Amino acid sequence: MSLNFCVLASGSSGNCSIIWTDKTAALVDLGCSSRYLLENLDILKIPSKNLEVVFLTHAHMDHISASGLNFIIKNNVPICTHDNVLKDISKKYGDKVKRCLNMPFSKSFEFKDLVIESFDVHHKDRNVSRTLGFTFSHYLDRKEYKIGYVTDTGKICGKIINNLINSNILVIESNYNRMMLDSSFRSYDNKIWVLSDFGHLSNEDAAIAVCKIKKVSTKEDSLKYVYLAHISHHHNTADLAIKTVKEILSENNIKNINLLSTKRKQKSQAIRIK
Numbered sequence: 001m002s003l004n005f006c007v008l009a010s011g012s013s014g015n016c017s018i019i020w021t022d023k024t025a026a027l028v029d030l031g032c033s034s035r036y037l038l039e040n041l042d043i044l045k046i047p048s049k050n051l052e053v054v055f056l057t058h059a060h061m062d063h064i065s066a067s068g069l070n071f072i073i074k075n076n077v078p079i080c081t082h083d084n085v086l087k088d089i090s091k092k093y094g095d096k097v098k099r100c101l102n103m104p105f106s107k108s109f110e111f112k113d114l115v116i117e118s119f120d121v122h123h124k125d126r127n128v129s130r131t132l133g134f135t136f137s138h139y140l141d142r143k144e145y146k147i148g149y150v151t152d153t154g155k156i157c158g159k160i161i162n163n164l165i166n167s168n169i170l171v172i173e174s175n176y177n178r179m180m181l182d183s184s185f186r187s188y189d190n191k192i193w194v195l196s197d198f199g200h201l202s203n204e205d206a207a208i209a210v211c212k213i214k215k216v217s218t219k220e221d222s223l224k225y226v227y228l229a230h231i232s233h234h235h236n237t238a239d240l241a242i243k244t245v246k247e248i249l250s251e252n253n254i255k256n257i258n259l260l261s262t263k264r265k266q267k268s269q270a271i272r273i274k
Ligand SMILES: [Zn+2]
Pocket: 058, 060, 123, 152
């Protein structure tokens, strides 16, 4: 019996993570190509037929790509997400979305040996009306192990912190370094959106959120692994994100966290619990 997790790809060119247990395998987002997904499933020795559901956070193309959608339709893998997210995806991909199987979605439900909670995060624009965060819990020897998943949010509010309390594994975006964003070639409007409450989190924002979650968590092994995700190719680097978060954790006397970076086109370190 085990709970396993790996970020397969993370960043503006595609986001996809996988959770697998002895009973099921589920993706969170499918913004990479189906070829890239299949290559990585092969490396992890997970047969693609084991994929039973894709949980979608939102409709941006780096979270559900055309190739990813084709894979979902061809392999009859159900999508599980809020109706508003499905509507956003339909606006982008049209009638094709009607050919997807939909798994009933609610704020909290069980699927095989996973308990899933969803909650709203702060990430919107003219194409995206709603973005979700998730937690995935799994019981091993009657003990709960939890994965918290929040990428793409302009701010971390108290409700999000509450949802992420006691996560053993946390995936949180650490999108930009402020100085690099200011001097990047992106348009003024795009920068304003990235910085807004509906855009993305800076390295400092991510670090402060990790400190807050750790401080309110009651379990000793909370936040044992923290993946810094959605690191911008244009206005951040993995080294800078890790360095900044490490410094802020140290200033706040937060210990026993393994910080892991994620890459755009390379899977991260996989974590196996038990
Ligand atoms: Zn997005």
